Amino acid sequence: xxxxxxxxxxxxxxxxxxxxxxxxxxxxxxxxxxxxxxxxxxxxxxxxxxxxxxxxxxxxxxxxxxxxxxxxxxxxxxxxxxxxxxxxxxxxxxxxxxxx
Amino acid sequence: xxxxxxxxxxxxxxxxxxxxxxxxxxxxxxxxxxxxxxxxxxxxxxxxxxxxxxxxxxxxxxxxxxxxxxxxxxxxxxxxxxxxxxxxxxxxxxxxxxxxxxxxxxxxxxxxxxxxxxxxxxxxxxxxxxxxxxxxxxxxxxxxxxxxxxxxxxxxxxxxxxxxxxxxxxxxxxxxxxxxxxxxxxxxxxxxxxxxxxxxxxxxxxxxxxxxxxxxxxxxxxxxxxxxxxxxxxxxxxxxxxxxxxxxxxxxxxxxxxxxxxxxxxxxxxxxxxxxxxxxxxxxxxxxxxxxxxxxxxxxxxxxxxxxxxxxxxxxxxxxxxxxxxxxxxxxxxxxxxxxxxxxxxxxxxxxxxxxxxxxxxxxxxxxxxxxxxxxxxxxxxxxxxxxxxxxxxxxxxxxxxxxxxxxxxxxxxxxxxxxxxxxxxxxxxxxxxxxxxxxxxxxxxxxxxxxxxxxxxxxxxxxxxxxxxxxxxxxxxxxxxxxxxxxxxxxxxxxxxxxxxxxxxxxxxxxxxxxxxxxxxxxxxxxxxxxxxxxxxxxxxxxxxxxxxxxxxxxxxxxxxxxxxxxxxxxxxxxxxxxxxxxxxxxxxxxxxxxxxxxxxxxxxxxxxxxxxxxxxxxxxxxxxxxxxxxxxxxxxxxxxxxxxxxxxxxxxxxxxxxxxxxx
Numbered sequence: 001x002x003x004x005x006x007x008x009x010x011x012x013x014x015x016x017x018x019x020x021x022x023x024x025x026x027x028x029x030x031x032x033x034x035x036x037x038x039x040x041x042x043x044x045x046x047x048x049x050x051x052x053x054x055x056x057x058x059x060x061x062x063x064x065x066x067x068x069x070x071x072x073x074x075x076x077x078x079x080x081x082x083x084x085x086x087x088x089x090x091x092x093x094x095x096x097x098x099x100x
Numbered sequence: 101x102x103x104x105x106x107x108x109x110x111x112x113x114x115x116x117x118x119x120x121x122x123x124x125x126x127x128x129x130x131x132x133x134x135x136x137x138x139x140x141x142x143x144x145x146x147x148x149x150x151x152x153x154x155x156x157x158x159x160x161x162x163x164x165x166x167x168x169x170x171x172x173x174x175x176x177x178x179x180x181x182x183x184x185x186x187x188x189x190x191x192x193x194x195x196x197x198x199x200x201x202x203x204x205x206x207x208x209x210x211x212x213x214x215x216x217x218x219x220x221x222x223x224x225x226x227x228x229x230x231x232x233x234x235x236x237x238x239x240x241x242x243x244x245x246x247x248x249x250x251x252x253x254x255x256x257x258x259x260x261x262x263x264x265x266x267x268x269x270x271x272x273x274x275x276x277x278x279x280x281x282x283x284x285x286x287x288x289x290x291x292x293x294x295x296x297x298x299x300x301x302x303x304x305x306x307x308x309x310x311x312x313x314x315x316x317x318x319x320x321x322x323x324x325x326x327x328x329x330x331x332x333x334x335x336x337x338x339x340x341x342x343x344x345x346x347x348x349x350x351x352x353x354x355x356x357x358x359x360x361x362x363x364x365x366x367x368x369x370x371x372x373x374x375x376x377x378x379x380x381x382x383x384x385x386x387x388x389x390x391x392x393x394x395x396x397x398x399x400x401x402x403x404x405x406x407x408x409x410x411x412x413x414x415x416x417x418x419x420x421x422x423x424x425x426x427x428x429x430x431x432x433x434x435x436x437x438x439x440x441x442x443x444x445x446x447x448x449x450x451x452x453x454x455x456x457x458x459x460x461x462x463x464x465x466x467x468x469x470x471x472x473x474x475x476x477x478x479x480x481x482x483x484x485x486x487x488x489x490x491x492x493x494x495x496x497x498x499x500x501x502x503x504x505x506x507x508x509x510x511x512x513x514x515x516x517x518x519x520x521x522x523x524x525x526x527x528x529x530x531x532x533x534x535x536x537x538x539x540x541x542x543x544x545x546x547x548x549x550x551x552x553x554x555x556x557x558x559x560x561x562x563x564x565x566x567x568x569x570x571x572x573x574x575x576x577x578x579x580x581x582x583x584x585x586x587x588x589x590x591x592x593x594x595x596x597x598x599x600x601x602x603x604x605x606x607x608x609x610x611x612x613x614x615x616x617x618x619x620x621x622x623x624x625x626x627x628x629x630x631x632x633x634x635x636x637x638x639x640x641x642x643x644x645x646x647x648x649x650x651x652x653x654x655x656x657x658x659x660x661x662x663x664x665x666x667x668x669x670x671x672x673x674x675x676x677x678x679x680x681x682x683x684x685x686x687x688x689x690x691x692x693x694x695x696x697x698x699x700x701x702x703x704x705x706x707x708x709x710x711x712x713x714x715x716x717x718x719x720x721x722x723x724x725x726x727x728x729x730x731x732x733x734x735x736x737x738x739x740x741x742x743x744x745x746x747x748x749x750x751x752x753x754x755x756x757x758x759x760x761x762x763x764x765x
Binding site: 092097 | 742743745748749752
């Protein structure tokens with residue numbers, strides 16, 4: 001059986017990749033995808049801990065996260081489309097003021 | 101049944117206040133008069149019931165509801181009729197009803213809504229005055245006390261479009277508040293010390309105590325505070341200045357409120373708490389001194405005033421001073437007796453002056469009158485009777501009551517106060533007959549700047565004339581309820597009132613007045629005259645002769661100066677210009693109060709309270725808070741860059757720091 005540590009290391013790597021994506025990319029869609037990667041990194045550690053502890057709680061909460069992530073992606077994409085219509089840009093630095 | 105007495109005028113007030121502007125004048129006037137007459141009828145029935153009871157049980161009570169119940173402290177909305185209250189309700193409803201009737205004629209030039217407003221105030225006043233008189237404890241009395249103050253304000257300022265009237269109303273209200281403040285403090289002191297505000301309970305408790313020595317006992321302080329309240333309501337030094345200004349109101353109001361009823365509330369209050377005051381000799385002396393001083397001072401001012409109503413106003417202040425003198429001497433019966441006779445002749449004099457003013461279309465300056473005897477015969481004769489009564493001519497009402505006050509004062513050994521009261525009597529006769537001679541005698545003054553009035557001068561209309569005649573009869577005969585025993589009479593009024601001045605169940609007589617009636621009773625019962633009694637009787641007769649002589653001298657003086665030698669008055673005024681100016685300007689008391697009280701308060705309010713506290717502290721606190729928030733936000737605003745990555749970065753760093761804290765702790 002693959003030990004828990006391996007799963008956690010993979011999870012940490014995925015989370016770091018996602019975080020880096022959020023900070024470094026200049027495209028809103030990419031940032032959204034990076035957030036999805038971070039969420040999935042967390043999902044992976046939930047499932048791994050659940051298996052390690054012989055509990056289904058980890059998997060149950062993962063389903064919740066997947067559901068919320070789906071909703072978040074839908075809302076996020078809708079917001080991005082609306083923003084694009086206003087500014088013809090997907091660069092987050094174009095949206096620094098609260099009103100225009 | 102007692103509750104009906106104040107309830108009737110209250111109903112009249114509600115009707116006239118709610119529907120008055122839609123009712124024709126005749127109906128709103130009729131309602132106002134009808135409720136007063138009804139109230140008078142109920143009062144008479146109640147008093148007759150009271151008369152039927154044995155002397156020791158002459159108390160009727162009605163508890164309407166429990167007003168305050170807080171632990172041991174209970175105040176009921178209780179009305180109580182005892183001999184003193186009985187006399188007062190008869191005066192208030194009787195003279196009140198007459199003045200209502202008089203008003204229907206006097207105010208007929210007002211438009212409908214104003215007319216109804218006037219009568220609603222007048223009815224409300226009567227209701228509050230009856231609550232004041234019938235209240236069985238201080239708090240119920242205080243409701244009436246404040247209520248009549250309110251109505252006084254409303255009625256003085258009835259013609260509020262005239263600035264002087266509005267100002268006079270405010271002045272009366274504010275000056276009364278000063279007294280009321282002390283009154284409330286006095287009540288609080290009584291509650292704290294004795295735990296009750298009921299007059300009878302207080303009297304029982306205090307009667308068991310020995311009379312207090314010195315100034316600073318609880319009873320002395322409480323009565324002194326109550327007396328300060330009385331100086332406000334009853335226009336005594338130092339709070340009398342509002343009453344002369346109150347003459348801005350309609351004349352019937354001056355007659356009802358500022359002569360016959362409301363201003364006597366202070367005297368009544370002392371009579372109601374006779375037991376308390378008797379146990380505070382220091383307060384009693386202060387009451388007597390203030391009363392005598394006020395009587396003398398107001399009398400001298402009245403001598404030179406030129407406004408017919410102001411002369412009467414100062415006369416009222418002066419007569420109230422005499423009542424307080426009597427109260428302070430412990431002669432409660434004499435004070436209340438004078439209150440009762442004064443109500444008749446002063447109401448008559450005010451209403452008579454009202455008839456003069458009415459006939460002359462608003463002229464109030466006696467320098468512009470003269471010779472009115474021919475045009476206004478009814479007014480002249482009734483006014484003359486009133487003047488004779490107040491001057492103290494033997495046989496008329498004022499003689500008996502004023503004489504009793506003078507006798508009691510002399511009998512108590514205060515010959516300085518007696519001299520002051522005697523001089524006041526002389527002044528009273530003089531200024532009253534100055535008024536009579538200047539108004540009704542001689543020829544019309546040619547220097548009158550007004551249009552000639554002889555053509556449309558008409559005597560009082562029937563409603564007014566009737567009231568004047570009734571009051572003139574009252575002024576003539578009202579004194580016969582208290583004829584002193586040396587004149588072969590019997591002081592029925594004094595005997596009737598006596599139980600009210602004693603603690604419940606107390607039979608021992610105390611104080612000069614009661615002692616005198618006891619002497620009188622003894623005389624009649626046994627027929628044996630001791631040496632002291634003979635001496636007292638002789639003294640009383642001597643004093644009576646002196647006061648009659650004083651009254652006649654005063655009238656003769658007035659006749660000599662203002663009828664025979666008109667030039668003399670002017671000559672005296674020029675000769676003693678300083679004194680004349682001092683009196684004409686009312687001893688500059690208004691100016692003094694203005695400089696000593698009003699100005700400092702205004703300046704203090706402006707520079708300290710307004711510009712300092714309001715603008716500095718309160719506005720400063722508000723503006724300062726806003727400034728701090730604005731400056732702080734200016735700094736914090738820089739954090740909100742709008743860059744999503746900057747937010748995310750700060751969150752990331754925050755998480756790292758928190759995790760680091762827990763890991764390396």
